[in-house]
Amino acid sequence: ASAVVKLNVGGELFTTTVGTLRKIPGSKLAGMFCTLAKASPSKDEEGRFFIDRPGTYFGAILDYLRSGQMPKQHIPEVYREAQFFEITPLVKLLEDTPQIFGEQVARKQFLLRVPSYSENLELMVRLARAEAMAARHSNVLVCVVHTEGDAAHCEESLRVLEATKRLVVKFGPWKASPVIRDLLDSVKMDIEAQGYQVAYDYCSKKTFQPKANAHEYFYTFRFTWW
Incomplete structure (x- = not known):
């Protein structure tokens, strides 16, 4: 025995x-x-x-x-x-199992094809924390482009933002089927996994003066501290 x-x-x-x-x-x-x-x-x-x-x-x-x-x-x-x-x-x-297959095979493999994904997440958290002093919310501006064509649409808007000293975290382009909304959901999921409370929405057009057709590529991630 x-x-x-x-x-x-x-x-x-x-x-x-x-x-x-x-x-x-x-x-x-x-x-x-x-x-x-x-x-x-x-x-x-x-x-x-x-x-x-x-x-x-x-x-x-x-x-x-x-x-x-x-x-x-x-x-x-x-x-x-x-x-x-x-x-x-x-x-x-x-x-x-669906849970591990979805995370390890589907989502992680997609994110490996998004250049500088992890570094961009770290940058977003750093920017949010820097803006948090005596405030309830921090807003981080994000630009997401899936294709080279998307990137071309955003060039002028990014130049405008840079000229006004607005910091933008830019994701993409990437070569994989998931779309912009999938990338945004992944960013939200991974930031929440670090314990932060965060939501995203289209960036207000009043925030800057981009070309109209670039508006759909800009989003505000709102961190809530308390």
């Missing part, structure tokens, strides 16, 4: 067997509890093996190792833990 093991994972306690932990050869968990392991996990004051990861999601990892059961809740968090512990079959199964 396989030896029983007591675990403390991030403060949550589990009891399982060495056989269960070694179920997936080559995984980080199997490596930790291999007889030839160079460094098994440290132990807590009660003598339980201590793993410094979120215990909340470790039960789902154990359920999979014990019986092949797929998690039904907290899919992104369990996916992250499965990646950490290198439980490759579970990682692959989770990548087929």
